[in-house]
Amino acid sequence: MKAAGVVVGRVESIRLDPKTYAAVVTMRIDRDYAFSKDTIASINTSGLLGEVYVGLDAGATRRC
Secondary structure (H helix, E strand, C coil), rough: EEECCCCEEEEEEEECCCCCCCCHHHHHEEECCCCECCEEEEEEECCCCCEEEEEECCCCCCCC
16 A cells, blocks of 8 residues: 555455445555545556555545
């Protein structure tokens, strides 16, 4: 996981919820970083064929 190009954590697991068919992602963020509850996570790539990563865009509310 990256925020502003900095690695801040990692994805621990991804599974499919059998009732809703939605992806359920478990992420671990390093304790050095705090994000607000309205932070947006998105799936991004580095370049055309680069790595796939979760990008975090901090929200406007107070940090957790």
